Amino acid sequence: xxxxxxxxxxxxxxxxxxxxxxxxxxxxxxxxxxxxxxxxxxxxxxxxxxxxxxxxxxxxxxxxxxxxxxxxxxxxxxxxxxxxxxxxxxxxxxxxxxxxxxxxxxxxxxxxxxxxxxxxxxxxxxxxxxxxxxxxxxxxxxxxxxxxxxxxxxxxxxxxxxxxxxxxxxxxxxxxxxxxxxxxxxxxxxxxxxxxxxxxxxxxxxxxxxxxxxxxxxxxxxxxxxxxxxxxxxxxxxxxxxxxxxxxxxxxxxxxxxxxxxxxxxxxxxxxxxxxxxxxxxxxxxxxxxxxxxxxxxxxxxx
Amino acid sequence: xxxxxxxxxxxxxxxxxxxxxxxxxxxxxxxxxxxxxxxxxxxxxxxxxxxxxxxxxxxxxxxxxxxxxxxxxxxxxxxxxxxxxxxxxxxxxxxxxxxxxxxxxxxxxxxxxxxxxxxxxxxxxxxxxxxxxxxxxxxxxxxxxxxxxxxxxxxxxxxxxxxxxxxxxxx
Numbered sequence: 001x002x003x004x005x006x007x008x009x010x011x012x013x014x015x016x017x018x019x020x021x022x023x024x025x026x027x028x029x030x031x032x033x034x035x036x037x038x039x040x041x042x043x044x045x046x047x048x049x050x051x052x053x054x055x056x057x058x059x060x061x062x063x064x065x066x067x068x069x070x071x072x073x074x075x076x077x078x079x080x081x082x083x084x085x086x087x088x089x090x091x092x093x094x095x096x097x098x099x100x101x102x103x104x105x106x107x108x109x110x111x112x113x114x115x116x117x118x119x120x121x122x123x124x125x126x127x128x129x130x131x132x133x134x135x136x137x138x139x140x141x142x143x144x145x146x147x148x149x150x151x152x153x154x155x156x157x158x159x160x161x162x163x164x165x166x167x168x169x170x171x172x173x174x175x176x177x178x179x180x181x182x183x184x185x186x187x188x189x190x191x192x193x194x195x196x197x198x199x200x201x202x203x204x205x206x207x208x209x210x211x212x213x214x215x216x217x218x219x220x221x222x223x224x225x226x227x228x229x230x231x232x233x234x235x236x237x238x239x240x241x242x243x244x245x246x247x248x249x250x251x252x253x254x255x256x257x258x259x260x261x262x263x264x265x266x267x268x269x270x271x272x273x274x275x276x277x278x279x280x281x282x283x284x285x286x287x288x289x290x291x292x293x294x295x296x297x298x299x300x301x302x303x
Numbered sequence: 304x305x306x307x308x309x310x311x312x313x314x315x316x317x318x319x320x321x322x323x324x325x326x327x328x329x330x331x332x333x334x335x336x337x338x339x340x341x342x343x344x345x346x347x348x349x350x351x352x353x354x355x356x357x358x359x360x361x362x363x364x365x366x367x368x369x370x371x372x373x374x375x376x377x378x379x380x381x382x383x384x385x386x387x388x389x390x391x392x393x394x395x396x397x398x399x400x401x402x403x404x405x406x407x408x409x410x411x412x413x414x415x416x417x418x419x420x421x422x423x424x425x426x427x428x429x430x431x432x433x434x435x436x437x438x439x440x441x442x443x444x445x446x447x448x449x450x451x452x453x454x455x456x457x458x459x460x461x462x463x464x465x466x467x468x469x470x471x472x473x474x
Contacts, residue, residue: 086358182418
């Protein structure tokens with residue numbers, strides 16, 4: 001058999017002279033060959049919006065995690081964070097590609113050039129008001145304790161949702177969820193062990209971990225409130241009502257906090273899920289300027 | 304581009320020789336990533352592969368390597384499709400794949416955890432994974448880091464021969 005000299009050459013071979021979409025993901029449609037038809041009785045716009053909610057949570061958290069590369073407390077932790085961020089980015093790619101496959105592209109498609117795949121158009125050419133992520137994943141990390149407490153809360157929620165989505169009537173969402181569950185299980189374990197270690201560590205690490213818990217708890221106010229899209233898709237057998245995972249998530253968090261000698265603040269009152277309809281603070285805009293700057297400045301760049 | 308078939312080989316016999324970009328001592332077949340090879344009614348060779356992890360960055364390279372190998376062997380149109388379900392498991396790594404991993408100094412995975420439909424349990428203690436040293440065979444090894452150069456491996460050290468080694472994590 002014939003081997004290419006490098007992975008780059010094999011990609012050139014696969015794509016002829018088309019060049020490469022600068023952001024490095026144009027290699028491959030992550031849903032190439034997957035049957036993307038929509039089950040009967042499922043609204044395409046709702047399915048697309050739901051995939052953006054799930055995908056944007058993963059994309060934005062992945063970007064926040066990668067900010068730790070070169071800044072993590074140990075080399076092994078950089079590798080761990082890089083791996084976790086890559087898993088989440090993979091989940092985001094699949095979910096954004098699923099959204100694109102049902103036509104959920106918003107303004108992004110008109111801004112991105114034709115050669116940009118749908119998933120990249122969605123990631124790089126939507127403004128903050130078109131992102132459907134929850135505030136929990138948006139805030140910058142002040143310190144490493146904040147990063148690990150946030151990862152614990154976000155992965156506990158996402159794992160509980162995706163575990164249920166394995167039974168979704170949309171076979172693509174069900175398959176993405178089944179893969180994601182295997183990954184999120186060790187993301188959550190990794191974060192939980194750090195929260196334990198920091199909480200039950202030195203006075204300083206305990207103080208920082210408790211400060212992170214106190215800062216992050218209010219960010220969960222929107223987490224368990226269903227949107228109209230979710231309620232309709234729950235009725236269609238496609239989505240999970242986030243309020244149905246509340247008890248499970250709270251139990252997991254209570255167990256980790258107790259073992260880490262940390263105190264759970266009072267639960268914030270449920271708030272309208274404004275993030276899911278595009279209302280975000282300045283932190284997301286700042287994050288997107290980093291994530292999207294190159295793509296927008298040089299929209300047709302290739303390498 | 305029209306690719307005309309110029310071979311009577313079984314396309315599977317070619318696809319099974321294509322190696323993994325990140326674990327080049329293993330074929331995609333050894334790894335359980337190659338799910339199906341068949342010839343469609345119109346003569347197109349249809350290959351199905353599944354990603355190990357959602358973020359596997361090697362899928363594009365695998366696709367290109369498969370297409371290239373099949374073209375080089377004289378096959379015409381090749382359609383490499385992704386299958387996501389059921390999710391890949393290390394249990395799909397073949398006995399031959401495990402032997403090759405060990406020979407390359409990488410400890411093969413044990414049985415994958417069984418996950419049922421209920422809530423997934425936390426594991427707060429050190430991981431209970433075990434792996435014998437692929438270099439000296441000692442079972443007395445410890446985990447250095449749950450993550451390694453690729454998503455699918457952990458980093459361990461042998462307490463007997465003191466050598467560090469990689470271990471393909473059960474998933």
